[in-house]
Amino acid sequence: AQSVSQHNHHVILSEAASLELGCNYSYGGTVNLFWYVQYPGQHLQLLLKYFSGDPLVKGIKGFEAEFIKSKFSFNLRKPSVQWSDTAEYFCAVTSDSSYKLIFGSGTRLLVRP
Amino acid sequence: GAVVSQHPSRVICKSGTSVKIECRSLDFQATTMFWYRQFPKQSLMLMATSNEGSKATYEQGVEKDKFLINHASLTLSTLTVTSAHPEDSSFYICSAEGGGIETQYFGPGTRLLVL
Secondary structure, rough: OEEEEOOOOOEEEEEEOEEEEEOEOOOEEEEEEEEEEOOOOEEEEEEEOOOOOOOOEEEEOOOEEEEHHHHEEEEEEEEEHHHOOEEEEEEEEEEEEOOOOOOOOOOOEEEEO | OEEEEOOEEEEEOOOOOOEEEEEOOOOOOOOEEEEEEEOOOOOOEEEEEEEEEOEEEEEEOOOOOOEEEEEOOOOOOEOOOOOOHHOEEEEEEEEEEEOOOEEEOOOOOOOEOOO
């Protein structure tokens, strides 16, 4: 069965620090990859997605993610975080064998001012 | 971007009663809607998938007679928690997908508390 792993459950950074959140998936076929963000008290919002083409995907709010097929990874990055980036981040995947969106366990990011 | 709404945002009910939660896609036609449950500090768990005009497909372990799903139109799906019990208390989230876009857009969620 497909699965998504987010190894960092909690991350604490100071403002202006660089961010990289790990995401690995287990499936050998074609995948669609997503990062969603859930700000405190708000609903899940799509940050960015990868379907095909350039493996470096740019999303909203300065976030980007890189699809590395050989590593089954889709890590999320931001060069300089802000206090307002405090949220929970979820990596998710669908595939050519399943339309279902499989979520990782999430990473809680706290950015200290 | 696509907007999905849910109503109500919070509901408190007595054990044994039924609760209906609505999910609407406001600016697109949702051929498929999904219902998730999120426990505190955990990820989303898919409960069921519904396509407009057909029966919902439930995930393993989800009781279809307890969690009734109706997707009567391309903009509305409802989840009815029947004979609710305290263990049904949770955060229920819907998402919608449609218009040829293979991306799910999520509603704000409904927090259910069963006393």
